[in-house]
Amino acid sequence: MKTNACYHCGLNATDAPIIFDNKAFCCNGCKTVYEIFSENDLTCYYDLQQAPGATPKEIQGKYDFLADDAIIEKLTEFNDGKHQIATLTIPHIHCSSCIWILENLNKLNANITASQVNFGKKTVRITYKTEAFSLKEAVLLLSKIGYEPYISLEDFNTGKNKVNRSLIYKLGVAGFAFGNVMFLSFPEYFEVNEFWLEQYKPVFRWLMFTFSLPVVFYAAQDYFVSAYKGLKAKLLNIDIPIALGILVLFLRSTAEIILDLGTGFFDSLTGLVFFLLLGKYFQQRTYNFLSFERDYKSYFPIAVTKILNGIETPIQVYDIKKGDRLLIRNEELIPVDGILINGNANIDYSFVTGESEAVKKSSGDKLFAGGKQTSGSIEMEALNAVEQSYLTQLWSNDVFNKNKEDGFTTLTNTISKRFTIAVLSIAFLATIYWLFVDSSKALNVFTSVLIIACPCAIALSAPFTLGNLLRIFGKLKFYLKNASVIEQLAKIDTIIFDKTGTITSNQKSKTAYQGETLTEDETTILSSTLRHSNHPLSRSLYNLLQQNNIITLNHFEEHLGEGIYGESNNQSVKIGSAKYVGQPQPETELSTAVHISSNNIYKGKFTFYNAYRKGISKLFNKLKKDYDLAILSGDNASELNNLKKLLPSKTKLIFNQKPNDKLEYIKHHQNNGAQVLMVGDGLNDAGALAQSNVGIAISENINVFSPACDAILDASKFNQLYNYIKASKGAIKIIKWSFVFSFFYNAIGLYFAITGQLMPVIAAILMPLSSISIVVFTTIATNILGRKLK
Amino acid sequence: MSVIYVLLTISVIIAIVFFVGFIKAVKSGQYDDDYTPSVRMLFEDELVKTKPNKTINKTKV
Numbered sequence: 129m130k131t132n133a134c135y136h137c138g139l140n141a142t143d144a145p146i147i148f149d150n151k152a153f154c155c156n157g158c159k160t161v162y163e164i165f166s167e168n169d170l171t172c173y174y175d176l177q178q179a180p181g182a183t184p185k186e187i188q189g190k191y192d193f194l195a196d197d198a199i200i201e202k203l204t205e206f207n208d209g210k211h212q213i214a215t216l217t218i219p220h221i222h223c224s225s226c227i228w229i230l231e232n233l234n235k236l237n238a239n240i241t242a243s244q245v246n247f248g249k250k251t252v253r254i255t256y257k258t259e260a261f262s263l264k265e266a267v268l269l270l271s272k273i274g275y276e277p278y279i280s281l282e283d284f285n286t287g288k289n290k291v292n293r294s295l296i297y298k299l300g301v302a303g304f305a306f307g308n309v310m311f312l313s314f315p316e317y318f319e320v321n322e323f324w325l326e327q328y329k330p331v332f333r334w335l336m337f338t339f340s341l342p343v344v345f346y347a348a349q350d351y352f353v354s355a356y357k358g359l360k361a362k363l364l365n366i367d368i369p370i371a372l373g374i375l376v377l378f379l380r381s382t383a384e385i386i387l388d389l390g391t392g393f394f395d396s397l398t399g400l401v402f403f404l405l406l407g408k409y410f411q412q413r414t415y416n417f418l419s420f421e422r423d424y425k426s427y428f429p430i431a432v433t434k435i436l437n438g439i440e441t442p443i444q445v446y447d448i449k450k451g452d453r454l455l456i457r458n459e460e461l462i463p464v465d466g467i468l469i470n471g472n473a474n475i476d477y478s479f480v481t482g483e484s485e486a487v488k489k490s491s492g493d494k495l496f497a498g499g500k501q502t503s504g505s506i507e508m509e510a511l512n513a514v515e516q517s518y519l520t521q522l523w524s525n526d527v528f529n530k531n532k533e534d535g536f537t538t539l540t541n542t543i544s545k546r547f548t549i550a551v552l553s554i555a556f557l558a559t560i561y562w563l564f565v566d567s568s569k570a571l572n573v574f575t576s577v578l579i580i581a582c583p584c585a586i587a588l589s590a591p592f593t594l595g596n597l598l599r600i601f602g603k604l605k606f607y608l609k610n611a612s613v614i615e616q617l618a619k620i621d622t623i624i625f626d627k628t629g630t631i632t633s634n635q636k637s638k639t640a641y642q643g644e645t646l647t648e649d650e651t652t653i654l655s656s657t658l659r660h661s662n663h664p665l666s667r668s669l670y671n672l673l674q675q676n677n678i679i680t681l682n683h684f685e686e687h688l689g690e691g692i693y694g695e696s697n698n699q700s701v702k703i704g705s706a707k708y709v710g711q712p713q714p715e716t717e718l719s720t721a722v723h724i725s726s727n728n729i730y731k732g733k734f735t736f737y738n739a740y741r742k743g744i745s746k747l748f749n750k751l752k753k754d755y756d757l758a759i760l761s762g763d764n765a766s767e768l769n770n771l772k773k774l775l776p777s778k779t780k781l782i783f784n785q786k787p788n789d790k791l792e793y794i795k796h797h798q799n800n801g802a803q804v805l806m807v808g809d810g811l812n813d814a815g816a817l818a819q820s821n822v823g824i825a826i827s828e829n830i831n832v833f834s835p836a837c838d839a840i841l842d843a844s845k846f847n848q849l850y851n852y853i854k855a856s857k858g859a860i861k862i863i864k865w866s867f868v869f870s871f872f873y874n875a876i877g878l879y880f881a882i883t884g885q886l887m888p889v890i891a892a893i894l895m896p897l898s899s900i901s902i903v904v905f906t907t908i909a910t911n912i913l914g915r916k917l918k
Numbered sequence: 919m920s921v922i923y924v925l926l927t928i929s930v931i932i933a934i935v936f937f938v939g940f941i942k943a944v945k946s947g948q949y950d951d952d953y954t955p956s957v958r959m960l961f962e963d964e965l966v967k968t969k970p971n972k973t974i975n976k977t978k979v
Contacts, residue, residue: 224957231958247954296944304937308930324919331926 136162137274138179157184161273165229168236173229180225182274190457191271191279193431193442194264203263203279203430206255211241213255214263216277218270221250230275237261237269252277279430298347299409302402305339305347306395312336313395317889333385336394344378348401350408366544366587369551373582374401380575393579396891400584403899407591411598411611428514432456432463435507445514452510462499464510465517467492471506475499538615539863540590544583551581558882569884576886580877585870585898589863590615593906597859600914605842606852613838616822617856619803623751624794624816626808627761627771630826633739633843639672643724643732650726652679653701657694660684665722666692666703669734691723701726706733743847745774750850752776756802760785760793762812791815807841807849824849848917855913862909866902873898 133139135151136158146153149166153159161181165173173180193199206213220226226245230252233243239261243254252275254266267277312332315325348371355371358364374397381392433455434443440455445463448454453469456462462475473489477499489495495508497517555577562570594611601608608614625631646654656679658670683695691704702709702725709725723733751757758780759771765783772781785793794804794816806813806820809827817823817837825837826846841849877894880886943949 224960227954227957228961231961245954245958246951247957248951293944293949296949297941300937300940300944304933304940308933311929327919328922331923335926335930 133179134158135174136179136181137183138181139183155183157274160184164236164273170229170232170235173225176228177223177225180223182220182276184272184274184276190460191264191267192433193444194267194279195262196431196442196444199431199442199444200263207258210258211255212258212263213253214266215251215253216267216270216279217249217251218275218277219250220275221245221247221252226275229273233269236273237265240266280428295405295409295412298350299402299405301342302347302398302405305343306398306402309336309339309394309398312339313391313888313892316391317892329391330385330388333391336392337382337385340378340381340394340397343398343401344374347405348374351404363541364545364548365541366547366583369544369548369581369583370404370587372578373584376575376578377582380579391888393888393891396579396888396895399892399896399899400582403584403896404587407588407595407903411591411595428463429461432460448510448514450510450512454508454510455505456501456508457505458501458503460501462495462497462501462508463517464497464514465512466495466508466510468495469507469509472503473501473506474503476502538590538612539860540586543586543867547583547586551577554581554878554882562884566884572886573882573884576881576884577878579891580881580886580894581874582895583870583874584895585873585902586867588899588902589866589870589906592903593859593862593866593910596907596910597855597913600910600917601852601855604848604852604917605845606848607840609838613822614856614859616803616838617805617853618860620755620805620822620853622756622758622797622802623805623807624758624760624797624820626790626806626813626816627759627767628763629809630807630813631740631744631759631846633741633828639669639734639736641732641734643730646724646726646731649699650701650731653681653694653696653699653726654703654724656681656696657684657692657701657703660694661686661692665736668736669722699727702728740770740774741843741846747847747850748775748779752778756780758782760790760816762786787812787815791819794819805853808837851917855917858913859910862906862913865909866906869902869905870898 133152134154136153139154146156146159148159148162151162153162158181161184162171165171194203200212201207204212204214218226218230221230227247230245231243233240233254239259240254240256243252245252252270256266267279270277312335315332316329351367351371351374354365354367358368377393377397377400381394381397384390384392428445431442431444432448433440434448435453435455443452448464454464454466468489468491470491473493473495475487475489475495477487477496487499494511497514555574558577559570559574562573591611594614597614598608598611651673655670655673658666658673660681661667679696681694681696683693683700685693687693687704687708691702691708694701694703703722706712706721706723709723709730710728711723711725711730721733721735724731748757757776757778759775759782761767761781761783762785763783768781768783771779775781782793790806790808790813794806797804798819798821804820805822805824806816807824807826808817809825813823813825814836817825822839823837824839824841826841826843828843841852873894877886877891880890
């Protein structure tokens with residue numbers, strides 16, 4: 129155990145650690161959580177995983193709205209007056225320790241009767257007695273131990289939604305029927321003219337027929353629906369030959385057993401549907417804990433404090449009316465546009481703009497919804513209702529209502545168009561031929577062709593290839609919304625990046641110092657002063673200086689919006705704007721700078737630069753060969769020269785772009801035939817991400833909320849982007865190869881079908897064989913592809 | 919050979935019993951979360967470990 133890491137959360141606890149129980153803690157919060165756990169015999173928490181915890185945050189008053197009955201009603205899924213059940217999303221859930229502690233909540237409070245974690249969804253379902261406990265207390269308890277739930281507007285309407293399990297049911301039905309029909313069809317395959325078999329043949333056959341009924345009419349219904357939709361939209365999608373195959377299989381088999389001509393193809397029929405559904409299931413499973421459909425609702429709080437005649441009452445965000453006076457506490461989000469009445473507004477608009485620096489506002493200024501207050505409480509007056517705010521209006525843009533997949537023809541559907549036409553022509557030609565040669569066989573041949581040509585293997589190629597690659601990407605921290613994103617990614621020819629937060633990193637800023645060199649004493653007093661300030665710039669400068677020698681200040685002053693002042697042993701330091709340290713304001717200062725003066729003598733300034741992500745030059749140089757590159761930034765052009773040095777010369781650099789400008793820029797390129805990949809991060813990119821063919825959101829912490837997009841890429845893997853796109857192209861190649869294999873199987877099958885020799889046993893062998901070999905081929909090939917990625 | 923009817927009935931009934939069991943399992947949500955139970959299963963040991971400690975403490979008191 130390292131002594132300098134906090135025992136609870138693993139953060140650095142070197143500066144003035146709190147020692148308790150022979151363990152170091154970084155802060156009182158972490159120590160308190162440890163105390164709670166050790167008092168309740170729950171220290172096992174630390175055995176399962178080292179330093180698994182999170183520091184509890186200040187939450188006083190934040191959850192007062194949970195006392196409101198109407199809100200409780202919306203958030204709980206069960207409420208009989210004595211017991212309530214609520215499912216809460218907890219972003220911090222990340223390891224087995226988390227599961228363990230959250231499922232032992234009853235040891236912390238006896239009123240909690242049960243708690244169950246869903247790790248994939250990062251939720252905990254709590255059952256508690258309402259007599260001596262409430263939802264608010266449950267939330268406070270969770271927050272106290274570092275598991276603060278995330279309650280947003282999104283939970284409001286979806287609190288009681290049902291999980292759709294129909295695919296598993298259908299898979300179950302098809303698998304059940306497939307197994308049974310296989311057993312029942314075996315005897316006839318092997319003993320053709322056996323006495324007893326002849327006797328009981330009808331029983332076996334009608335049993336198989338019965339088993340296949342739910343398969344055709346329930347399990348396979350999606351294929352019929354999709355085929356019908358395809359025909360209506362005049363699109364020959366892959367489901368048309370599949371639906372046709374299933375229908376013909378069923379009708380011909382039924383006709384055969386009624387007329388006592390043969391045993392029918394019930395085993396092939398049920399097997400086909402089973403394999404197809406398996407492919408669907410494989411492709412559909414994705415990441416539950418990530419949401420790709422977020423709009424402002426998932427960012428916004430459920431309730432806000434309203435002040436009426438000096439009395440504070442929590443009200444639901446949807447109930448805010450124009451003219452309401454609202455209290456926004458520290459770290460709370462502003463839910464509506466409004467005017468600042470009083471308080472120190474220091475608004476962090478990073479949700480909206482991606483800019484990490486907080487903006488100062490004074491009373492009378494307009495505040496936009498989506499900003500987060502970062503210094504104390506403020507009072508504001510609402511100007512609109514929630515839906516009419518500037519930020520929320522962005523979501524009324526048409527791009528957010530458009531389903532991207534609709535306009536995209538997948539590779540499978542492109543092939544299936546030709547395939548369907550080819551199969552139908554072969555079927556008709558063969559039928560016409562047999563009509564002249566031996567008309568008794570014509571119908572047999574016609575149905576045989578449709579049965580054997582049923583593109584099971586083709587339909588399975590894409591789901592298994594893309595589904596497997598989706599999983600491989602997931603392990604490498606590249607999370608895709610669904611499998612078709614891979615196909616779209618392979619088609620990209622233009623890549624557009626956002627600047628702040630996307631190609632620059634949010635956490636580490638770089639500084640450069642210009643001016644007289646500071647003496648050691650001066651540096652010491654500088655960092656000691658900075659340590660007292662909560663301003664984001666002070667904090668990042670303090671971290672960058674990495675001075676461990678901290679002295680006690682005799683005097684400290686903070687002048688809001690100007691700077692800070694520190695004094696110790698007849699030495700003083702002023703840190704802040706140029707004006708504050710007595711220096712004329714430079715005419716054009718594009719970048720952020722902090723000026724320093726010591727004993728009222730000007731020393732110099734620290735200029736902040738955006739730190740670009742590692743490997744960015746390399747990535748751009750790789751990308752430039754195949755793609756058009758551009759950078760769209762909401763910022764001013766202060767970084768222009770830096771970017772020009774870093775990036776290949778043909779990269780377009782465009783500054784001062786508003787969210788809507790970005791969207792229009794992408795639209796313009798798309799109208800010129802470009803396939804655009806947008807890489808962004810903040811809500812300000814939301815429109816651009818939605819408009820682009822593929823929108824990738826970069827996230828430093830994937831548990832934190834990212835805007836609606838097609839894929840989420842962990843920031844640490846940003847330099848791998850090129851390889852991921854290359855792998856997507858590889859996947860398309862694999863699919864094409866498996867198409868070749870399927871055609872080969874189809875050719876063999878068609879030989880039997882056209883010559884009129886298709887026996888049920890041949891179909892029963894050929895169909896599963898082709899399906900299984902395609903599954904094996906695609907899985908092995910994608911795994912090889914995935915291995916190259918590391 | 920009419921015993922085959924009995925055998926078939928039995929086999930179909932058994933198959934249906936398992937099928938109903940599957941449907942019930944899905945309905946109760948067992949297939950919704952396929953990761954947490956695999957972790958939860960391993961916790962039983964951890965809980966047992968803490969319990970003896972407790973009883974020792976109690977006997978001391």
